[in-house]
Amino acid sequence: MSDAAEQYILGIDIGASRTSFGLVSLEGKIFHPEIITSKVEGKLLADRVLEVAAGILDRAKAEGKKVLGIGIGCPGIVNSAEGMVVAAGNLPELFGARLRDIFAQKFRLPVFLENDVNADAVGEMVFGVARGQKNFVVFSLGTDLGGGIVADGRLHRGANFIAAEFGHLTLDLSGRQCVCGGYGCAREYVSGAGLADRGREELPIGSLALQMVGGDREKLTSKEIFAAWQKGDPDATRLVDEFGKRFGALVANVMKVLDPELVVLAGGVCRAVPELVNLVVRWTRHYYFPIPKLPEFCLSRFTKEDAVLGPAAVFMIEHKIHQPK
Ligand SMILES: [Zn+2]
Known part of the structure; x- marks a missing residue:
């Protein structure tokens, strides 16, 4: 059985201009960080996010890292109970996207989708200045x-x-x-x-x-x-x-x-x-x-790369991997 130190959450922070990825340890260390431009002519953001996520998960597997699930932060109104983007003013292509189910089906992992700044707040509580x-x-x-x-x-x-x-x-x-x-x-x-x-x-x-x-x-x-x-x-x-x-x-x-x-x-x-x-x-x-x-x-002490901590922290709270004190 692997111990807690070897368990990770894939954190994804979708932003209007940039989208960040990182494998987050239960202590909040980030591995394999990647940042992509959110808008690329002729390509769907959701497809590109799936592609980068697949690459990071493959690397994690090759290194023997156990990934417990995926936390995704997304701007706009996010129905986190249904895992759906209700509206996202800056990213209209995501309107109505059931990102939780799309990711869960593709990677066979539990997924939690949350509004990006809500996720930031949880990130501050678990790993940041609001501990x-x-x-x-x-x-x-x-x-x-x-x-x-x-x-x-x-x-x-x-x-x-x-x-x-x-x-x-x-x-x-x-x-x-x-x-x-x-x-x-x-x-x-x-x-x-x-x-x-x-x-x-x-x-x-x-x-x-x-x-x-x-x-x-x-x-x-x-x-x-x-x-x-x-x-x-x-x-x-x-x-x-x-x-x-x-x-x-x-x-x-x-x-x-x-x-x-x-x-x-x-x-x-x-x-x-x-x-x-x-x-x-x-x-x-x-x-x-x-x-x-x-x-x-x-x-906040979080950098742009640290944006993945929020979505990962939300996943940890929702799946009771981390209990707030
Ligand atoms: Zn307004």
Whole structure:
């Protein structure tokens, strides 16, 4: 019989731009990491994911590694009870895909499918900065803004698997329509793409962030805006202050509903600009109750490759391989 150290979960994190793979040990070590581009002309993402997964599982077999199952994280609304992607705004080809059954039939392994940021939250609880925490929230800030809630030590999915859609909380009553059908959603302001849009609309000609992309507004991303902000540029500072205010108001709203002990800031934008933590704390304090003690705020330590830890951790919890303490 193999001992726990030789058992692994294949973790797959499907993203709008990149999809990550890795064989995750029960202690959270990642082997055979691979990252592919999610969108390739003329090829179906699900087929390519199956192909890469097959390659990693073959290597595991050759090395005598026992794979207990597959955990998959996917953006959008994911019905984890049925293992189906209900809707995925950024990856329409996955609408209605019964990924759990497709993978289970192909590889003859148990599979668990979960929303990507929900999976991140479980990953933080099992392997990350939220170890031992029972009430916390995750804000995942990248191109888009996602959320995850752990309440009383359990992932909170809601009645229709749409809990923790922090990016679609209304922040502006007269805001524009969002892809979700609502208006003035947080992600229009508090996300990498949202900040870049604001920059395109509001930065005056010749301002530092625009100079960094040769004056071409279409090429502007949040990266240049944050870089100009870090250099003290007044136009970028105005934009980032507004971004911080809205982010703080959003976090304060979520805290008033859930009263967490920890707020985890994750995702590519937070990784690239760790100073955001202070900005968010400052504005959260402004919009929150005037009590002396805020919950702890901390930056996720996960890298892009670590994205596979969440789906693997969800599998471990759901199959009772890992019991939360
Ligand atoms: Zn929305």
